[in-house]
Amino acid sequence: MAPTYGTTSSSEEEYSSDDGAEPPPPPPKFPTHIANYYLNENLGSGYSGSIFRATNLHTNQVVALKVQYIHHECPTNKYERNFFPMIQGGLGMPRLYASGVQGPWDYLAMELLGPSLDSLFRKSGKTMMDLRSVCSIGVQLIQRLQFMHQRGVLHRDIQLGNCVIGLPPYDKVIYMIDFGFSKQYIDPRTGRHIPDSNIKRDFIGNYWFSSVGVHCRGKVPSRRDDLEAAALMLIHLLTPRGLTWTRNGVPKTDAAHKALKLEKRNATPEMLCRGLPSEFEEFLIYTRRLAFKECPNYDYWVQKFRGLAREEGFADIDSFYWPPPVIKKPVLVKTFNTPIRATGRPLPRDEMAGVLEGLTRLELGVQPVLGDRANVEHVIRQARQDALRNPNKPEIITVSSTGGERKTQPARPLRAHPTNLGLSKAAMLNMLSGKARVARDNKVLAGLVKEFTEVLQMNSSRTVTKEAFNFLDILYKQLDDPSVFIQPHRTSQQQSFNEEVFAKDPAYVKLGVVSRLRREVNYARSNKVMAGMVAEFAKTTNKSTGRTITKDGFFFLNGLAERLAVLQ
Numbered sequence: 001m002a003p004t005y006g007t008t009s010s011s012e013e014e015y016s017s018d019d020g021a022e023p024p025p026p027p028p029k030f031p032t033h034i035a036n037y038y039l040n041e042n043l044g045s046g047y048s049g050s051i052f053r054a055t056n057l058h059t060n061q062v063v064a065l066k067v068q069y070i071h072h073e074c075p076t077n078k079y080e081r082n083f084f085p086m087i088q089g090g091l092g093m094p095r096l097y098a099s100g101v102q103g104p105w106d107y108l109a110m111e112l113l114g115p116s117l118d119s120l121f122r123k124s125g126k127t128m129m130d131l132r133s134v135c136s137i138g139v140q141l142i143q144r145l146q147f148m149h150q151r152g153v154l155h156r157d158i159q160l161g162n163c164v165i166g167l168p169p170y171d172k173v174i175y176m177i178d179f180g181f182s183k184q185y186i187d188p189r190t191g192r193h194i195p196d197s198n199i200k201r202d203f204i205g206n207y208w209f210s211s212v213g214v215h216c217r218g219k220v221p222s223r224r225d226d227l228e229a230a231a232l233m234l235i236h237l238l239t240p241r242g243l244t245w246t247r248n249g250v251p252k253t254d255a256a257h258k259a260l261k262l263e264k265r266n267a268t269p270e271m272l273c274r275g276l277p278s279e280f281e282e283f284l285i286y287t288r289r290l291a292f293k294e295c296p297n298y299d300y301w302v303q304k305f306r307g308l309a310r311e312e313g314f315a316d317i318d319s320f321y322w323p324p325p326v327i328k329k330p331v332l333v334k335t336f337n338t339p340i341r342a343t344g345r346p347l348p349r350d351e352m353a354g355v356l357e358g359l360t361r362l363e364l365g366v367q368p369v370l371g372d373r374a375n376v377e378h379v380i381r382q383a384r385q386d387a388l389r390n391p392n393k394p395e396i397i398t399v400s401s402t403g404g405e406r407k408t409q410p411a412r413p414l415r416a417h418p419t420n421l422g423l424s425k426a427a428m429l430n431m432l433s434g435k436a437r438v439a440r441d442n443k444v445l446a447g448l449v450k451e452f453t454e455v456l457q458m459n460s461s462r463t464v465t466k467e468a469f470n471f472l473d474i475l476y477k478q479l480d481d482p483s484v485f486i487q488p489h490r491t492s493q494q495q496s497f498n499e500e501v502f503a504k505d506p507a508y509v510k511l512g513v514v515s516r517l518r519r520e521v522n523y524a525r526s527n528k529v530m531a532g533m534v535a536e537f538a539k540t541t542n543k544s545t546g547r548t549i550t551k552d553g554f555f556f557l558n559g560l561a562e563r564l565a566v567l568q
């Protein structure tokens with residue numbers, strides 16, 4: 001992945017150099033010691049200075065010494081030292097032991113920390129990070145920003161090089177460093193939020209992750225911009241080879257910088273997050289919708305990323321482990337639909353209420369029919385025959401065993417649409433699965449796929465739940481083996497599409513697959529081909545690869561319904 005440096009500042013008053021003055025003399029060589037510190041090896045160099053591991057000559061305390069030449073055009077140390085007192089004591093905030101100027105050197109002696117995320121990631125040679133690590137970074141980064149913001153400080157230079165891990169035993173903790181571009185957003189004199197302004201400001205930040213507002217539109221930065229930068233950094237880590245505008249290195253000309261800004265501005269959250277778990281797109285959208293002075297809901301997003309991690313089976317997400325621990329995925333058994341989300345969170349209370357409500361509509365409560373096995377079998381047989389005779393007939397049956405008589409009540413007229421029944425999403429999907437299982441031709445399946453698409457779009461959550469996967473699984477089985485149209489009740493024999501696919505495939509995002517399926521489905525020539533597409537679609541939407549149905553996904557499903565309607 002490309003390095004994430006590229007921090008730049010321009011003529012904003014804080015960093016302005018003396019125009020027209022004599023150019024400063026070139027910096028001398030670093031000395032062997034500065035003030036009380038003996039300089040050991042260089043730990044890293046930034047735009048304006050170098051960091052050394054250094055030893056206090058009197059106490060032997062080992063520190064990180066950030067050293068800057070006083071005549072540097074961007075002398076950040078003299079600003080950075082002011083922010084340390086404001087953030088001391090916070091988790092993941094480095095301690096400052098001493099600071100001062102000696103000769104031509106401005107120095108900050110601070111807590112020695114471990115490598116940066118940039119260095120860890122680059123050394124790993126990977127093109128993207130795993131979801132567990134990114135969730136962990138997300139949780140910690142949001143918490144660090146929450147702390148800084150509570151102390152009235154904006155970071156303004158969120159990037160991988162400015163997030164470092166601690167030294168053992170704090171090597172699971174992410175620290176924020178480099179407060180050279182930080183700024184107080186609460187005016188210390190008035191105690192109020194700094195004002196917004198329409199005057200375009202010079203840019204201070206970094207090319208990769210600074211918010212679109214600050215970087216491309218010259219807006220005054222506030223808390224929302226730190227969070228947007230955090231969102232972009234997380235998305236960058238989950239994108240193979242990173243965000244597109246980071247791939248050509250730091251722009252060297254104005255034209256290249258302009259092009260980068262244009263690309264960044266035009267990239268919608270949807271484009272950036274295609275194939276990623278929906279939390280990332282939602283987070284980016286959220287940060288961009290925040291008002292200038294609005295306090296972000298940090299706790300909500302920390303919980304959101306914790307929840308995502310929990311759903312994915314990642315434990316101890318508050319600790320950052322690198323390299324990422326090998327996670328033993330539960331062995332997937334038999335059918336595609338059973339284990340995928342059954343291991344996830346339990347059904348939410350309101351969904352469960354809907355399922356129960358759906359069950360009550362069966363009106364089984366009126367008679368103790370379930371105690372009589374003969375009754376049940378008879379009723380099931382009857383229902384199946386009914387369904388075969390008339391696939392549109394509702395599967396709502398009430399049974400009476402009064403006086404030993406078995407009676408199937410006349411079925412009610414078919415619901416106009418499952419969404420009209422007042423059932424929960426899960427109950428509706430189950431209903432559609434039941435119908436798909438007994439569908440006799442493509443036309444019926446086409447209608448069901450259409451209804452399925454509509455049910456999925458019913459509320460804001462477009463996550464593919466286990467019920468939705470179940471439907472796709474049944475659809476796959478129906479399409480993959482045409483004989484099921486003759487003998488509909490053989491789902492247990494028909495192979496589910498996940499049996500091989502999930503076991504073999506790596507669990508990372510298959511970018512572009514759904515958009516290809518969306519195009520190809522319009523030319524599918526047979527049920528078998530469509531079965532393969534359904535399998536591929538479900539696979540890419542599987543929870544380990546991002547479970548949200550994107551716009552392309554809905555286009556694919558609509559295309560599938562249309563194709564089924566014409567392919568008999």
Ligand SMILES: Nc1ncnc2c1ncn2[C@@H]1O[C@H](COP(=O)(O)OP(=O)(O)OP(=O)(O)O)[C@@H](O)[C@H]1O
Pocket residue numbers: 005006007043044045046047048049050051064066076094110111112113114115116119161162164177178179180
């Ligand atoms: N406290 C520390 N302990 C260990 N290493 C550190 C520490 N602070 C900084 N570093 C290392 O030095 C590098 C540069 O540090 P820093 O970003 O503070 O310098 P800078 O001159 O402001 O850089 P830039 O111009 O890129 O913003 C970091 O990426 C990190 O690898």
